[in-house]
Amino acid sequence: MELSGDDLAGVVDSFGALTRGELRDALAELAFKQGEDADSGTFEDLIDEAIDGYQLISLDTTESGRDPLLVVGPSAFPTRPEGTQDLRHILDIGEREIDxxxxxxxxxxxxxxxxxxxxxxxxxxxxxxxxxxxxxxxxxxxxxxxxxxxxxxxxx
Missing domain, CATH: 1.10.10 (Arc Repressor Mutant, subunit A)
Structure with a gap:
């Protein structure tokens, strides 16, 4: 499954914010929905590239005991890959507000x-x-x- 940093930003945008693990799970679910076999670990490089390109920004949340959250970054033009609309329900993750x-x-x-x-x-x-x-x-x-x-x- 080919995804751009803007696609990853679109997935994150549909939730407001996701941890790295949640984003990996969401991408694995999208791959599954598209008939491709990919475990969540295969998306690490894509996530790193999106962060490097400022399409995603990492917010430290360690003071609250949570993993850092990824949010849509300033260089992103979020696009939502096919199947993204179902992810919130499938992954049971509510929308998050970003400061x-x-x-x-x-x-x-x-x-x-x-x-x-x-x-x-x-x-x-x-x-x-x-x-x-x-x-x-x-x-x-x-x-x-x-x-x-x-x-x-x-x-x-």
Whole structure:
């Protein structure tokens, strides 16, 4: 089953947020519904790619004793693969509300860390990508990234 980061974002969007394990289970269920045999572990690389591409953002929930939640990220254009509409009922997971401010802070912190690494490594392609992502994040959440973007811009 071929899925894009936007497809994964669409699955997550239908719930509001999912843990990594829940997303793996949802993707395995979609594969099953499409007549493909895939266990939930086969989707790790897809999930990692969606996170790397800012199509999914991970929110730390360890203080509440739960696994981190994945939410639709600022670079996503969520598309819902066929069969997604039944997943909430099949997996018995209710809709979750997302604190957009908290999600924005998580994306901003991640961008800050990745920007520092890209600048340190002199990776101009990554610097350019992160500048683009910074605009996506600002449009997506109530954060201001002028300072980070300025550091990235000066390092080009």
């Amino acid at each position: 957009r401010e908290r999600a924005g802070e998580a994306a901003m912190e991640r961008l800050r860390e990745e920007a520092a690494l890209a600048i340190e490594m002199g990776n101009t392609a990554e610097i350019e990508r992160l500048i683009d992502v910074s605009y996506d994040i600002e449009a997506w959440a109530p954060v201001t990234l002028d300072e980070i973007r300025s550091h990235l811009d000066e390092s080009r």
